[in-house]
Amino acid sequence: MKPYIHKVQYYETDKMGITNNTNYVRFMEEARNDYLAQINFPYSKFEDNGIISPVVKISCEYRKTTTYPDLIKIRVRILKVNRFKLIVGYVMTVKGQIVCRAKSSHCFMTNGRIINMEKQLPDFYRQLKAEEKRGQQNN
Amino acid sequence: MKPYIHKVQYYETDKMGITNNTNYVRFMEEARNDYLAQINFPYSKFEDNGIISPVVKISCEYRKTTTYPDLIKIRVRILKVNRFKLIVGYVMTVKGQIVCRAKSSHCFMTNGRIINMEKQLPDFYRQLKAEEKRGQQNN
Amino acid sequence: MKPYIHKVQYYETDKMGITNNTNYVRFMEEARNDYLAQINFPYSKFEDNGIISPVVKISCEYRKTTTYPDLIKIRVRILKVNRFKLIVGYVMTVKGQIVCRAKSSHCFMTNGRIINMEKQLPDFYRQLKAEEKRGQQNN
Amino acid sequence: MKPYIHKVQYYETDKMGITNNTNYVRFMEEARNDYLAQINFPYSKFEDNGIISPVVKISCEYRKTTTYPDLIKIRVRILKVNRFKLIVGYVMTVKGQIVCRAKSSHCFMTNGRIINMEKQLPDFYRQLKAEEKRGQQNN
Numbered sequence: 143m144k145p146y147i148h149k150v151q152y153y154e155t156d157k158m159g160i161t162n163n164t165n166y167v168r169f170m171e172e173a174r175n176d177y178l179a180q181i182n183f184p185y186s187k188f189e190d191n192g193i194i195s196p197v198v199k200i201s202c203e204y205r206k207t208t209t210y211p212d213l214i215k216i217r218v219r220i221l222k223v224n225r226f227k228l229i230v231g232y233v234m235t236v237k238g239q240i241v242c243r244a245k246s247s248h249c250f251m252t253n254g255r256i257i258n259m260e261k262q263l264p265d266f267y268r269q270l271k272a273e274e275k276r277g278q279q280n281n
Numbered sequence: 282m283k284p285y286i287h288k289v290q291y292y293e294t295d296k297m298g299i300t301n302n303t304n305y306v307r308f309m310e311e312a313r314n315d316y317l318a319q320i321n322f323p324y325s326k327f328e329d330n331g332i333i334s335p336v337v338k339i340s341c342e343y344r345k346t347t348t349y350p351d352l353i354k355i356r357v358r359i360l361k362v363n364r365f366k367l368i369v370g371y372v373m374t375v376k377g378q379i380v381c382r383a384k385s386s387h388c389f390m391t392n393g394r395i396i397n398m399e400k401q402l403p404d405f406y407r408q409l410k411a412e413e414k415r416g417q418q419n420n
Numbered sequence: 421m422k423p424y425i426h427k428v429q430y431y432e433t434d435k436m437g438i439t440n441n442t443n444y445v446r447f448m449e450e451a452r453n454d455y456l457a458q459i460n461f462p463y464s465k466f467e468d469n470g471i472i473s474p475v476v477k478i479s480c481e482y483r484k485t486t487t488y489p490d491l492i493k494i495r496v497r498i499l500k501v502n503r504f505k506l507i508v509g510y511v512m513t514v515k516g517q518i519v520c521r522a523k524s525s526h527c528f529m530t531n532g533r534i535i536n537m538e539k540q541l542p543d544f545y546r547q548l549k550a551e552e553k554r555g556q557q558n559n
Numbered sequence: 560m561k562p563y564i565h566k567v568q569y570y571e572t573d574k575m576g577i578t579n580n581t582n583y584v585r586f587m588e589e590a591r592n593d594y595l596a597q598i599n600f601p602y603s604k605f606e607d608n609g610i611i612s613p614v615v616k617i618s619c620e621y622r623k624t625t626t627y628p629d630l631i632k633i634r635v636r637i638l639k640v641n642r643f644k645l646i647v648g649y650v651m652t653v654k655g656q657i658v659c660r661a662k663s664s665h666c667f668m669t670n671g672r673i674i675n676m677e678k679q680l681p682d683f684y685r686q687l688k689a690e691e692k693r694g695q696q697n698n
């Protein structure tokens with residue numbers, strides 16, 4: 143899987159001279175959607191089928207500040223998946239140094255009900271399970 | 282009509298130490314929606330009736346920089362309205378000094394077609410016409 | 421302490437029709453800075469004295485979606501403070517229903533070094549300690 | 560000059576289902592900074608030399624809506640440059656169709672004073688003049 147690159151934009155910095163912390167959550171969304179597209183399940187395909195995936199939980203640990211025009215490399219990994227929940231991990235680096243580690247939890251829903259991914263999205267579920275396993279081996 | 286107050290947030294500043302210029306367009310949206318609510322046509326009511334109002338054009342002239350935690354007072358005025366188009370003006374001040382002057386043009390649409398406001402939104406149109414007149418007198 | 425009110429803006433929604441999850445971290449920043457101003461230690465005063473306060477960690481748990489033009493009421497509480505670290509809690513509600521619970525951790529720095537708040541910011545430290553105690557009693 | 564590509568992010572859409580209009584001004588900043596880097600005058604170099612370049616004026620004409628995950632191709636051109644002012648033009652297309660045309664005006668400042676670019680930034684000025692000429696020929 144290719145890591146996602148986010149170039150810090152000027153409007154993402156704040157008067158402290160650094161990338162404002164609130165933007166990293168946006169980088170997570172960018173990298174996650176890029177990852178889904180890479181495993182051939184782009185988020186737009188879910189939406190086209192009436193499926194949405196709300197974010198249930200996020201956490202972010204800031205290690206080093208970044209600023210314009212840094213290139214942030216984001217590695218995405220499937221940390222855990224079961225029938226109802228998906229946990230995604232993110233490691234963000236600039237020039238090999240970790241700047242932020244983050245996690246997000248998601249479910250998938252249709253018509254206001256949580257989807258059992260194993261049953262209702264079997265191909266996607268299998269792929270995520272394989273990615274979860276690969277992630278554990280690389281750990 | 283009460284002016285709209287936007288308090289500049291820290292995340293709206295950039296590394297130049299000032300409010301990033303791209304945010305003023307957001308302040309325009311905030312002030313415009315506040316104005317519509319004040320004249321009893323909140324934007325959500327249009328949406329509930331299947332009407333949307335895309336922005337056709339905007340322009341912004343920056344006069345003085347602002348920064349966190351400035352309070353920007355925004356006066357909204359109906360500059361011009363005809364059956365198919367609405368032009369809104371914005372004067373933004375901090376402590377009495379103009380920091381930005383702006384304009385935006387809008388149309389109203391339903392089912393992908395532009396609405397003739399005089400015919401299809403007569404109450405709204407009349408109100409806007411009255412506001413347009415009031416604005417010219419105050420000029 | 422007065423709760424902070426954030427009115428969800430149109431540009432904060434996304435095509436799912438709800439407030440995009442990444443914005444809640446911004447609401448946290450808004451509410452936290454409002455809180456600091458209410459206890460007479462506005463963030464700008466720290467900056468004027470060469471002190472910055474980077475965010476070290478954040479977490480967010482989303483309970484219910486919100487959308488334009490909801491009013492989100494945010495209660496801020498000092499969850500924990502010691503000489504080097506401050507943990508802030510946030511409970512966000514719309515019409516009495518919890519929509520998001522969040523936490524953020526902070527340190528204070530000057531010239532690239534972490535400040536011992538008890539020594540270098542004694543008035544602030546005492547105030548935070550009192551707030552921490554008050555929070556525990558209200559629990 | 561290579562056009563700049565902005566991939567519309569999910570958080571940049573709004574509940575109308577389209578890219579919120581306020582984001583295009585951010586795409587302009589992204590494309591402009593990419594352009595300056597391509598002509599070997601990255602904005603960070605100015606900042607390192609104590610020079611800032613505030614935006615004086617912007618305008619945007621929206622032609623077609625875009626949405627996640629569109630790729631917006633942005634062509635930047637130097638429309639006009641004189642000793643004190645620079646006007647930049649932007650044509651944004653998706654799959655060959657124009658979605659937005661925009662302009663921005665800038666000056667360059669140091670220590671609170673506007674710079675005479677011909678005198679104080681002669682290499683930059685010459686380059687911009689050449690780009691302005693090239694733009695007119697391509698018109």
